[in-house]
Amino acid sequence: MRNNLPALLDVLRVQFADRVLSSNAAREQHGSGESHLPAAWPDAVVMAHTTQEVSDVLRACTKHHVPVIPFGAGSSLEGQIHAPHGGISIDMSAMDKVISVHDADMDCTVQCGVTRQALNEHLRATGLFFPVDLGAHASLGGMAATRASGTTTVRYGSMRDLVLGLTVVMPDGEIIRTGSRARKSSAGYDLTRLFVGSEGTLGIITELSLRLFGIPEATQTAMCSFNSIEDATETVVMALQCGLALNRIELADTLQMQATNRYSHTALPECPTIWVEMTGSPATVENDMATFEGLAETARQIDRATTADDATRIWRVRHDALYAARALRPGIKGISTDVCVPISQLPACVSAIQEVIATTSIQAPLVGHVGDGNFHLVLLYDPESETEVREARHINSSLVEMAIEMGGTCTGEHGVGLGKKPYLQAEHGPALGVMARIKKAIDPDNIMNPGKIFDL
Numbered sequence: 001m002r003n004n005l006p007a008l009l010d011v012l013r014v015q016f017a018d019r020v021l022s023s024n025a026a027r028e029q030h031g032s033g034e035s036h037l038p039a040a041w042p043d044a045v046v047m048a049h050t051t052q053e054v055s056d057v058l059r060a061c062t063k064h065h066v067p068v069i070p071f072g073a074g075s076s077l078e079g080q081i082h083a084p085h086g087g088i089s090i091d092m093s094a095m096d097k098v099i100s101v102h103d104a105d106m107d108c109t110v111q112c113g114v115t116r117q118a119l120n121e122h123l124r125a126t127g128l129f130f131p132v133d134l135g136a137h138a139s140l141g142g143m144a145a146t147r148a149s150g151t152t153t154v155r156y157g158s159m160r161d162l163v164l165g166l167t168v169v170m171p172d173g174e175i176i177r178t179g180s181r182a183r184k185s186s187a188g189y190d191l192t193r194l195f196v197g198s199e200g201t202l203g204i205i206t207e208l209s210l211r212l213f214g215i216p217e218a219t220q221t222a223m224c225s226f227n228s229i230e231d232a233t234e235t236v237v238m239a240l241q242c243g244l245a246l247n248r249i250e251l252a253d254t255l256q257m258q259a260t261n262r263y264s265h266t267a268l269p270e271c272p273t274i275w276v277e278m279t280g281s282p283a284t285v286e287n288d289m290a291t292f293e294g295l296a297e298t299a300r301q302i303d304r305a306t307t308a309d310d311a312t313r314i315w316r317v318r319h320d321a322l323y324a325a326r327a328l329r330p331g332i333k334g335i336s337t338d339v340c341v342p343i344s345q346l347p348a349c350v351s352a353i354q355e356v357i358a359t360t361s362i363q364a365p366l367v368g369h370v371g372d373g374n375f376h377l378v379l380l381y382d383p384e385s386e387t388e389v390r391e392a393r394h395i396n397s398s399l400v401e402m403a404i405e406m407g408g409t410c411t412g413e414h415g416v417g418l419g420k421k422p423y424l425q426a427e428h429g430p431a432l433g434v435m436a437r438i439k440k441a442i443d444p445d446n447i448m449n450p451g452k453i454f455d456l
């Protein structure tokens with residue numbers, strides 16, 4: 001494959017001139033990212049500005065049989081942007097225009113490089129917002145490609161639920177449109193959902209139509225501390241079963257709270273903690289927060305935010321959780337693993353994995369979007385220590401096995417990339433073969449992000 005690279009680069013340089021980058025700095029930035037996995041650099045990077053340019057790059061790469069790795073903001077955690085087979089990283093970050101906002105229909109169309117923060121800034125005057133709120137600086141194209149979710153997914157759903165339609169460039173350069181702006185459709189196969197979560201292995205998303213929501217009238221936030229993680233997770237399950245106006249409900253364990261206090265210079269109780277936010281009308285919010293406080297009878301302390309600034313501070317520490325966890329062992333990135341289980345299985349899953357962690361020497365703070373049954377462990381291991389590598393792998397695979405056995409999934413939101421590839425067979429069985437057949441039908445030369453999700 002790589003023999004064709006010089007000829008391909010000649011072609012690309014004619015069209016893209018200094019937007020073809022081959023310095024080590026550019027290649028390193030596009031082949032390492034936030035993952036714990038060893039970097040794998042692309043051979044060159046192309047900065048794309050339009051859908052037509054993306055089509056031109058893909059046509060040229062197909063002709064020369066050179067791999068293409070789409071790049072949004074590079075925040076993915078499972079090696080999704082790595083280039084284990086070399087090739088061209090196509091950087092979509094300059095495609096950052098909000099194309100249209102339809103206030104009355106509560107939807108918008110954006111280019112793939114727009115970040116969710118930039119979109120919400122753009123929407124500020126409309127009273128509308130886009131709810132998927134990751135802890136990272138990520139592009140909406142990358143978020144769709146990894147089927148991302150965030151703290152408000154318990155209320156609004158994930159990228160799976162909020163993408164109405166896409167413009168996609170296929171591996172041979174053909175440009176297609178999937179879905180529409182209609183809220184529902186029975187018109188044929190749901191290609192939008194096929195591309196959402198495909199991690200750049202089927203085509204490149206250049207535009208997205210997204211659902212928007214009205215900013216709720218009232219919001220209340222509280223932090224609740226518990227004596228045990230079981231008490232905390234059981235409270236989460238009860239709160240969900242009561243159908244309260246929950247906008248977010250998040251969990252951290254004692255180690256994560258210690259990490260948070262060190263990193264964020266706070267003095268929060270160092271015990272299992274739930275963050276909870278209710279939104280809706282003032283009466284609903286007041287009523288449901290009071291109901292929640294009644295349900296949380298095992299809580300040892302409940303602190304309601306009294307001002308909007310207070311609430312922002314409370315959520316800031318939650319959003320900084322990964323960096324706080326990593327700061328427990330400076331210089332160590334750790335495996336940021338995530339699983340998702342049916343909500344009733346959550347207390348058992350959390351308790352069982354904490355028992356496994358206790359048999360190792362690994363520090364593994366826990367934090368999660370528990371309202372969805374989704375939680376993360378940051379496994380802080382030293383890649384130079386054989387024992388720690390073995391222990392971290394053991395925790396990761398035990399967690400995944402438990403989650404799958406409980407009817408859950410090996411990844412609730414971070415995606416598969418390279419890191420979760422070994423677990424897909426156990427999760428999907430023969431359905432994995434169907435995925436591989438779809439991939440071969442759409443990308444017969446395997447040029448789109450090869451080696452990710454599965455090996456062909």
Ligand SMILES: Cc1cc2nc3c(=O)[nH]c(=O)nc-3n(C[C@H](O)[C@H](O)[C@H](O)COP(=O)(O)OP(=O)(O)OC[C@H]3O[C@@H](n4cnc5c(N)ncnc54)[C@H](O)[C@@H]3O)c2cc1C
Nearest residue numbers: 072073074075076080135139141142143145148149200205
């Ligand atoms: C501190 C931190 C917190 C995080 N919190 C969350 C969280 O709360 N929820 C969550 O879901 N994730 C979270 N993540 C993971 C990460 O932010 C998400 O996976 C995010 O969706 C990746 O977006 P990106 O723009 O950075 O994509 P990239 O990392 O650039 O790419 C991710 C994948 O998508 C593909 N891709 C990118 N753009 C396109 C495109 N236009 N068309 C087709 N394929 C494309 C890439 O090839 C790659 O396979 C977190 C990461 C960090 C570092």
